[in-house]
Amino acid sequence: MVRFVYSFDEIREPVSEETVLRLGNKGAQLAEMTRIGLPVPPGFTITTQACREFYARNKKWPEGIREEIRENMRRLETRIGKKFGDPQNPLLVSVRSGSYVSMPGMMDTVLNLGLNDETLKGLGAQVGSVRGALDSYRRFIQMFGDVVLGIPNAKFEEILSRRKNAAGVKQDTELKEKDLEAVIAEYQKMVQGHTGREFPQDPQEQLQQAINAVFDSWNIPRAVSYRRIHKLREDAGTGVNVQAMVFGNLGNGSGTGVGFTRNPSTGEKEHYGEFLLNAQGEDVVAGIRTPQPIDSLKQAIPEAYAELMNVYRILETHYRDMQDFEFTIERKKLFLLQTRNGKRTAQAAIRIAIDMVKEGLISKTEALMRVSPKQVDSLLHKQIDPRAKSKQKPIALGLAASPGAAVGKAVFTAEKARKMAEENPQEKLILVRSETSPEDIEGMHAAKGILTSTGGLTSHAAVVARGMGKPCVSGAASIQVNEEKGFFTVGEHRIEEGEMVSIDGTTGEVFDGEMPLVSPQIGNEFLELMKWTDEFRTLGVRANADTPQDAKVARGFGARGIGLCRTEHMFFEETRIAAVREMILSSTQEERERALAKILPFQRTDFEEIFEVMEGLPVTIRLLDPPLHEFLPKEEAEIRKLAQTMRLTEEKVMARVQALHEFNPMLGFRGCRLGIVYPEINQMQVRAIIEAALNLKKKGIRAVPEIMIPVLGHVNEMKFLRQLVDDTAQAVMKEKHDGIEYTVGVMMELPRACLTADEIAHYADFFSFGTNDLTQTTFGYSRDDSGIFVPVYLEKGILSVDPFESVDPAGVGALIRISAEKGRSSSPKIKLGICGEHGGDPASIEFFESAGLHYVSCSPYRVPIARLAAAQAAIKKAKG
Numbered sequence: 001m002v003r004f005v006y007s008f009d010e011i012r013e014p015v016s017e018e019t020v021l022r023l024g025n026k027g028a029q030l031a032e033m034t035r036i037g038l039p040v041p042p043g044f045t046i047t048t049q050a051c052r053e054f055y056a057r058n059k060k061w062p063e064g065i066r067e068e069i070r071e072n073m074r075r076l077e078t079r080i081g082k083k084f085g086d087p088q089n090p091l092l093v094s095v096r097s098g099s100y101v102s103m104p105g106m107m108d109t110v111l112n113l114g115l116n117d118e119t120l121k122g123l124g125a126q127v128g129s130v131r132g133a134l135d136s137y138r139r140f141i142q143m144f145g146d147v148v149l150g151i152p153n154a155k156f157e158e159i160l161s162r163r164k165n166a167a168g169v170k171q172d173t174e175l176k177e178k179d180l181e182a183v184i185a186e187y188q189k190m191v192q193g194h195t196g197r198e199f200p201q202d203p204q205e206q207l208q209q210a211i212n213a214v215f216d217s218w219n220i221p222r223a224v225s226y227r228r229i230h231k232l233r234e235d236a237g238t239g240v241n242v243q244a245m246v247f248g249n250l251g252n253g254s255g256t257g258v259g260f261t262r263n264p265s266t267g268e269k270e271h272y273g274e275f276l277l278n279a280q281g282e283d284v285v286a287g288i289r290t291p292q293p294i295d296s297l298k299q300a301i302p303e304a305y306a307e308l309m310n311v312y313r314i315l316e317t318h319y320r321d322m323q324d325f326e327f328t329i330e331r332k333k334l335f336l337l338q339t340r341n342g343k344r345t346a347q348a349a350i351r352i353a354i355d356m357v358k359e360g361l362i363s364k365t366e367a368l369m370r371v372s373p374k375q376v377d378s379l380l381h382k383q384i385d386p387r388a389k390s391k392q393k394p395i396a397l398g399l400a401a402s403p404g405a406a407v408g409k410a411v412f413t414a415e416k417a418r419k420m421a422e423e424n425p426q427e428k429l430i431l432v433r434s435e436t437s438p439e440d441i442e443g444m445h446a447a448k449g450i451l452t453s454t455g456g457l458t459s460h461a462a463v464v465a466r467g468m469g470k471p472c473v474s475g476a477a478s479i480q481v482n483e484e485k486g487f488f489t490v491g492e493h494r495i496e497e498g499e500m501v502s503i504d505g506t507t508g509e510v511f512d513g514e515m516p517l518v519s520p521q522i523g524n525e526f527l528e529l530m531k532w533t534d535e536f537r538t539l540g541v542r543a544n545a546d547t548p549q550d551a552k553v554a555r556g557f558g559a560r561g562i563g564l565c566r567t568e569h570m571f572f573e574e575t576r577i578a579a580v581r582e583m584i585l586s587s588t589q590e591e592r593e594r595a596l597a598k599i600l601p602f603q604r605t606d607f608e609e610i611f612e613v614m615e616g617l618p619v620t621i622r623l624l625d626p627p628l629h630e631f632l633p634k635e636e637a638e639i640r641k642l643a644q645t646m647r648l649t650e651e652k653v654m655a656r657v658q659a660l661h662e663f664n665p666m667l668g669f670r671g672c673r674l675g676i677v678y679p680e681i682n683q684m685q686v687r688a689i690i691e692a693a694l695n696l697k698k699k700g701i702r703a704v705p706e707i708m709i710p711v712l713g714h715v716n717e718m719k720f721l722r723q724l725v726d727d728t729a730q731a732v733m734k735e736k737h738d739g740i741e742y743t744v745g746v747m748m749e750l751p752r753a754c755l756t757a758d759e760i761a762h763y764a765d766f767f768s769f770g771t772n773d774l775t776q777t778t779f780g781y782s783r784d785d786s787g788i789f790v791p792v793y794l795e796k797g798i799l800s801v802d803p804f805e806s807v808d809p810a811g812v813g814a815l816i817r818i819s820a821e822k823g824r825s826s827s828p829k830i831k832l833g834i835c836g837e838h839g840g841d842p843a844s845i846e847f848f849e850s851a852g853l854h855y856v857s858c859s860p861y862r863v864p865i866a867r868l869a870a871a872q873a874a875i876k877k878a879k880g
Contacts, residue, residue, distance in 0.1 A: 004050040005068035007075060008034040008043055008243075022047050024239030026098025029339050036318055038311065039335050042079050043243030044072040046211065048099065051237030054215045069207075072242075080244050082126075085203040089126060090119035092136075092245040094281070094337075095210040097217055099238045102340045104463045105438035106226045107238055108147040108217035110210045111281055112140035112245060116201040132250040134180035135172075139249075139280060141187040141199060144206065148213040151194050159186045171289060173278050207242070214240045222438045229445050229468070246335045248328040252277045253301060258284050259294055259308065261316040261323045264344040264466060265403060265457075267351025267525075271295055271312060274456045281328065281337065284456070290475065291456045307334040315339055320361045321370070322352050343466050345403050346371075346379035350525045364532050365875050371529065373842040373865040373872075374469060379526060380861055381405070381471065382517035384504050394509035396490045398451070398476030401462035403506040406430060406449025406471040407514050410501045412483045414443025421446035430501050432488055434481045435474075436461040444468065449503045451510060453479040453488070471505030479510070530558055530864060533871035539848065540855030541866045542618070544835060546570065548609040554860035558867055561618040561704075562610065563768060563857020564835035567685060568626050570606050571599075577631065581642055584628045585656050589680060596684040603685060607692035611703035615696075620706040620768060620835070620857075621689055622747060623682050627670045629660035666776065671711025671747075675721055682721065686728040693740045694733070705742045708768055713750040715759040722763045747835065749773035754819035761826040768857075769816055771836030771844075775803050778812050804837075807844040817851050833857060842869035849873035 006023060011031035013019070020028045027045030034040045046069070053062035077083050082091035092114040097107035115123065115137045124133035142156040160172060160183060167179050175183070191199045200206050217223060218238045227234060248256035257275025262268060274291035276283050277300060284291050297305040308327065311334070315323040324342030328335050344352065353367035362370070381404030408428035411417045414436075420427050431447035433440065435455045444450055444464055449471040452461045456475055465472030481488045486497035493512055495501055502515035542563035543554030551562060571580045576599060583595035610619060633639050634657075643653045662668035675682035686707060693703035709721050725744050733739045745766030748754055754774075757767065776783050781790070783804055793799040807813055823830045833855040838844040840858030845866060848856055850873075858866050 001064070002049070002062075003068070004047050004053075004062065004065045005072050006031070006045050006047070007072055008040060008045070011035060021100050021236070022049070024048055024098035024241075025100055025102055025340055026096060026338050027239045027241050030241060030243070033336055033339060036314070038314065039307075039333075041244040041246050041335050041337070042076060043093070043241060044076065045098075046240040046242070048237040048239050051215050051218060051239070052235070054212075055219075055237075059212070059215075069211075069242075073207075076242075076244060084114055084207075085119065086122065087118040088122045090114055090122045092119075092123065093207070094241075094243050094245055095207070095214060096241045096243070096338075097214045097238045098241055098338075099218070099232075100236045101230075101232055102343075103223060103226050103232075104343070105460050106217075106223040106441070107220070108214050109282065110140070110143050110147055110213070112136045113144070113206050113210055114203045114245075115140045116203065116206075118201075119203070127247060127250055129250050131177050131180065132247060134177055134184065135175075135249050136247065136280070138180055138183050138187060141184065141191065143282075144210070145187065145191055145194075145199075147217075148209045149191065149195055151191065155190060155194075156187060159183060159190065173289075211240050211242075214238060222441045225441045225445070229441070243337070246328045246330045246333075246337075247280070248276075248330065249278055249280050250331060253329075253332050255279055255297075255301065255304075255329045256281055256284060257291070257294065257297075257327055257329075259312065259323075259325050259327065260342050261312050261325075262342075262348070262352055264322065264324070264342050264348050265400065267344070267348035267355065269355065271309070272457075275327075275329075277301075281326065284459075290454070290477070301329055301332055303332045304329045304334045311336065317361075320356065320366075322348075343463055344375075345466050346375035346377075346469065347403060347523070347525075349375045350379070350529050354525050354528055365536065368529070368532055368536065368868065368871050369875060371868060373869045376864050376868050377469065377862070379522075380520060380864070381469070383506065383520055384502060384509075384511070385516040385518045388516050389509075392511060392513075392515070394504075395493045395512050396476045396478045396510040398453075398473040398479075398508045398510065399457050399462070400504075400506055400508040401457055401459070401474040402450075402465035402470060402472035404449075404469075404471035404520075405502065405504045405506070405515070405517055406447075407500065407502045407517065408448045409498050410488070410495050411443075411447070412481070412486045412488075412497055414440035414446075416497075417443035417446045430503060432479075432481060432495075432501070433461070433483065435459060436464070444470070449505065450474075451476060451479075451501070451503050453477060453481050465505070471503055473503045473505055473508050473510055476508075476510055526864075530867055533867040534558070535871075536874050537867065537870035538874050539845065539853065539870040540833075541863055541870060542620075542833070542835075542855055542857040543860045543863050544837075544839075544857050545610070545860055548613050550860050551610050551613040554863055555613060555617075557860060557863035559617075559860065559863045561620075561855075561857075562614055563620050563833055563839070563855065564708075565610060565619060565621045566625065567603065567606075567621060568624055568630075570603065571631060573602075576602050578645060580631050581633075582646060583681075584631055584660070585642075585646055585648065585653065589678075592678065593680050596680055600684050600688055603688035604692045604695075607689055607705075608695055611692055611696050611705070612701055614704075616702050616704065618704040618706050620708050620745070620766075620833075621685075622708045622710050623672075623685050624674055625671050625710040627660070627662060627665045627668055628674070629657065629662065629665070632657050632660065666773075666782065672709050672717050672721055673711065675709070675724065676717065679724055682724055683728045686725050687732050690729045690732040690740065690742065691736070693742070694736050694738050697738065697740060703740065705740070706766065707742060707744045708747050708766075709744070710747040710770070711749060711773075712746050712760070713752040715756060715763070718746060718760050718763045743831075745831070748816075748819055750777055751815055754815040754822075756822075757819040758822035758826045761823040761830050764823075764827070764830065766831035766833065767819060767823055768833045768835045769819070769853075771807055771812065771816075771834060771838040772804070774815065774836070775808065775812050775838075778808070778815060779803060801843075806841050807838045807847055809847055813847055813851070816848075816853075820851055820853065831855075840866050842872070845869040846873040846876065849877055 015032040124130040145151040146153040255277040259273030273294040325339040326337040408430040500514040502511040542561040543559040544564040579598040586592040743765035749770035839856035840862030
């Protein structure tokens with residue numbers, strides 16, 4: 001018989017992946033902390049399978065679960081010595097969500113469940129604080145009303161704010177018993193007005209409704225958005241954790257807090273975290289009051305502080321990873337409410353991984369698997385130029401919640417940010433809020449950075465921003481945010497919606513206007529991690545680079561060559577485009593050769609500069625690829641100017657432009673077809689490559705040219721062009737009385753080329769898969785137009801991922817495997833690589849590793865990502 005409920009103390013085995021999938025991460029870790037003897041309030045977990053069954057049965061509970069819940073509640077009553085619903089000695093519980101991966105704030109929680117007008121009196125006697133009981137009841141009505149009954153939380157806050165104003169106090173902790181009684185009465189009246197019935201008084205009914213609400217929260221918009229943004233499973237479901245309440249709101253000997261065993265922003269080993277006295281669970285992360293740093297607890301509640309220091313040590317030693325944990329102190333006694341692997345910035349992830357290897361906690365392979373490629377990407381975020389900072393003072397200072405700098409237009413609602421980003425994906429936005437909430441997830445995703453006026457380092461804004469790798473400044477208390485009217489003020493400054501603002505999440509500074517950004521400085525920990533990747537990866541990593549500067553950046557990031565140098569990008573420079581256009585407008589071979597002779601020196605110099613930067617490393621140069629019409633002007637004024645330069649009539653130039661027009665240029669007169677129809681174009685380029693390599697050889701610099709033929713689909717195209725390349729190269733070397741080694745290969749981007757790879761391999765030294773065009777020609781999708789329908793395909797589940805972001809294993813991937821297998825059958829030593837943008841995508845890299853390719857190539861700034869992803873793919877492959 002399927003079990004749906006497990007108590008925390010009956011899981012005897014160490015936590016495993018299976019346990020996490022079954023109970024959800026929160027439930028699994030509560031069981032694990034109980035198992036190792038940490039102070040966890042007792043309780044039980046309803047499995048994720050129960051959630052899946054709930055949806056499968058049209059939101060009805062599966063058979064047998066009601067009895068299991070009742071039995072576990074009876075055990076909990078016996079264990080605690082209290083009774084659920086008993087007016088004299090009531091048991092209260094929290095009901096919390098928890099899926100297989102932590103989703104901070106995305107799903108729902110209810111605290112103090114079991115309170116009603118009768119049990120309120122019993123709780124007051126039980127805890128010796130009538131005020132504490134009243135505060136717990138008003139919190140319960142507010143949370144239950146919001147989460148379960150669907151009453152906007154703002155309506156409860158309005159009542160609470162009015163009462164605080166009437167009482168002349170600023171904090172809810174200052175409200176007296178009579179004030180709380182009045183708040184409760186107003187809450188209950190509002191609930192009845194909103195729902196048409198009294199607030200539920202039956203604890204069993206409260207429990208059932210709360211469990212349903214947690215199940216329902218799996219599919220609320222913010223949770224769905226979070227899963228989509230972070231590419232999490234849609235079918236996992238959430239567990240429900242029912243746990244005996246402990247109370248942090250019983251005066252200044254009680255409190256609640258969040259701790260991290262290391263600093264999640266820097267990775268430093270310290271007692272990081274925050275707490276509030278006389279508060280309950282959600283108060284710290286909600287940013288309602290400004291919390292105090294953990295070490296201040298030593299003076300406030302020394303007994304609990306001593307226990308907490310022991311918890312820091314036990315958690316990190318046991319889990320061998322940085323932990324993010326929540327705790328409550330009830331009358332100086334410490335209780336742990338959850339732990340999870342803490343979200344961290346890229347800098348922190350790398351430092352923690354390296355330090356834990358040095359401390360003997362984890363191995364190098366574990367360290368490499370702990371840092372995500374996405375984190376490495378965020379590490380390369382830009383910073384505000386220090387020179388600009390020295391000339392302009394910040395208008396505000398908040399907490400450095402998530403590092404990196406961002407510049408953008410101030411926007412005050414998540415919905416507005418989402419819409420603006422949808423209308424213009426290039427729009428730079430800074431989401432400015434008093435404090436973010438889980439509903440803001442889409443706006444946070446759309447923004448370049450987040451700024452809040454309240455909240456601490458463990459607030460929702462801080463935690464989610466760190467997880468997304470976005471800069472965040474939280475708790476900038478001098479800022480007054482008017483979200484309704486769309487502006488914020490700080491002193492005499494007023495920033496309207498749409499005006500530019502700059503934030504520095506590394507320092508907590510906020511600047512008026514658009515500050516210049518500079519590239520980050522790479523630290524020693526990053527360099528050390530990259531060295532470790534090279535110890536384990538088997539895939540080579542090259543870069544796509546068209547200029548010496550790009551090549552320099554790529555080599556600095558550890559690229560071991562250039563996998564794609566696009567020669568046409570060099571043609572668009574102002575000093576060259578005239579000669580290129582002259583070549584295109586030529587009507588005879590002799591005229592074309594004269595024009596190409598003007599281009600030759602430019603090309604040769606370009607190649608010399610790139611070869612010099614990449615000395616001793618391979619440089620794959622793609623011969624001319626795009627259709628010729630792309631180099632010609634489109635506007636009448638430009639056509640007129642070109643006609644004057646060429647001493648031709650405008651009519652003749654226009655006629656040539658029209659003659660080169662193609663209905664489907666992607667499949668038209670381009671790539672190898674240009675080299676076959678106009679062989680002199682490829683001959684000039686090959687000459688420039690070989691002459692550049694020979695010139696450097698005279699200087700003692702070794703160039704390693706690889707000449708790549710694009711858009712090839714038939715073996716006879718390869719035969720023709722291989723002969724052309726070899727004949728030209730030999731002629732140049734004979735002229736110069738010197739020689740160099742070079743290779744010739746194919747850019748595999750057409751399905752026919754992949755299916756006949758065994759024939760083509762007879763004439764090729766390497767295959768480099770151009771996965772951008774191979775995806776286009778396999779799917780029949782235009783990459784430039786796919787944005788119209790691919791998002792809809794993803795939303796409707798027709799595609800699981802965008803095939804232009806991650807390689808399609810079943811279609812495009814199958815062609816790559818077929819091509820590799822056929823190519824090796826004819827030429828066992830043929831080299832195989834990737835030069836599309838998929839070469840920088842971690843999921844694609846894992847596929848390329850499994851397919852047995854030799855290298856990937858990606859944009860220069862993605863080289864570190866590719867190195868890490870390649871190492872992780874090799875580690876996974878070795879584990880089987």
